[in-house]
Amino acid sequence: MAENNGGGVPTVIADDVHIVYRVNTGSAGKGSATAALSKIMRKGKGDSPGVRRVHAVRGVSFTAYRGEAIGLIGSNGSGKSTLLRAIAGLLPCESGRVYTDGQPSLLGVNAALMNDLTGERNVVLGGLAMGMTREQIQERYEDIVDFSGINEKGDFISLPMRTYSSGMAARLRFSIAAAKDHDVLMIDEALATGDRKFQVRSEARIRELREKAGTVFLVSHNNKSIRDTCDRVLWLEKGELLMDGPTEEVVSAYEKATSH
Numbered sequence: 001m002a003e004n005n006g007g008g009v010p011t012v013i014a015d016d017v018h019i020v021y022r023v024n025t026g027s028a029g030k031g032s033a034t035a036a037l038s039k040i041m042r043k044g045k046g047d048s049p050g051v052r053r054v055h056a057v058r059g060v061s062f063t064a065y066r067g068e069a070i071g072l073i074g075s076n077g078s079g080k081s082t083l084l085r086a087i088a089g090l091l092p093c094e095s096g097r098v099y100t101d102g103q104p105s106l107l108g109v110n111a112a113l114m115n116d117l118t119g120e121r122n123v124v125l126g127g128l129a130m131g132m133t134r135e136q137i138q139e140r141y142e143d144i145v146d147f148s149g150i151n152e153k154g155d156f157i158s159l160p161m162r163t164y165s166s167g168m169a170a171r172l173r174f175s176i177a178a179a180k181d182h183d184v185l186m187i188d189e190a191l192a193t194g195d196r197k198f199q200v201r202s203e204a205r206i207r208e209l210r211e212k213a214g215t216v217f218l219v220s221h222n223n224k225s226i227r228d229t230c231d232r233v234l235w236l237e238k239g240e241l242l243m244d245g246p247t248e249e250v251v252s253a254y255e256k257a258t259s260h
């Protein structure tokens with residue numbers, strides 16, 4: 001639908017993507033009536049006993065271009081995080097394809113840093129995990145810590161991450177990820193967790209990343225963050241792409257639909 005690419009270079013192409021989780025329900029026990037019933041229901045569907053399918057993304061197609069910041073909105077459980085994980089290559093597609101130009105990096109509020117290690121060690125760990133060299137990390141270390149603001153109220157960077165508030169931890173995660181110029185940067189709710197001052201800073205950094213020819217995806221329930229950051233929005237509902245277009249058009253339609 002949205003063709004605001006200005007003749008740009010595609011960075012992510014999703015082509016009729018379907019993603020199915022398989023959940024072990026543990027109800028495969030012999031003899032129980034429920035087990036027998038689910039066996040009958042499952043017949044011909046090709047899944048093993050005790051496994052339930054959750055069809056989280058259903059036939060989503062879009063093309064993202066270099067320089068775009070794309071918001072993903074939709075109610076809880078609509079498939080936003082699942083779609084991001086598939087673009088990052090962390091989940092396989094049941095059918096359809098995701099093509100990417102460059103390495104997509106997913107920055108979630110749950111991005112795996114080690115709680116028992118200090119902030120300092122996590123900066124190094126996170127940098128290495130993103131493919132930076134030790135020298136590059138060394139070079140950017142001060143900037144990362146300054147950007148995170150972790151040390152504004154004392155020397156917190158040398159304390160284990162488990163002593164951080166959720167906002168502080170989210171800020172550090174964002175700062176680590178934003179230290180690298182990404183081909184495709186995906187942010188899951190990270191902005192919603194920092195305080196207003198940090199949000200302003202991270203929005204500015206996202207704009208910079210976009211100018212460096214990357215593509216940014218942002219999943220958020222905060223429509224203001226989406227409006228401030230994105231120029232295009234995908235609205236997912238029950239795993240399907242309901243709307244794809246300019247931010248104001250899609251967010252207004254979403255607000256209208258969810259206001260009653």
Ligand SMILES: Nc1ncnc2c1ncn2[C@@H]1O[C@H](COP(=O)(O)OP(=O)(O)OP(=O)(O)O)[C@@H](O)[C@H]1O
Nearest residue numbers: 021023054056074075076077078079080081082083
């Ligand atoms: N690991 C998992 N195993 C099984 N089902 C899952 C898993 N993760 C998500 N789901 C299911 O997939 C569907 C989409 O979930 P997803 O987390 O992608 O939604 P979301 O739009 O990001 O939601 P939210 O706004 O609440 O973060 C939901 O029905 C959810 O229950």
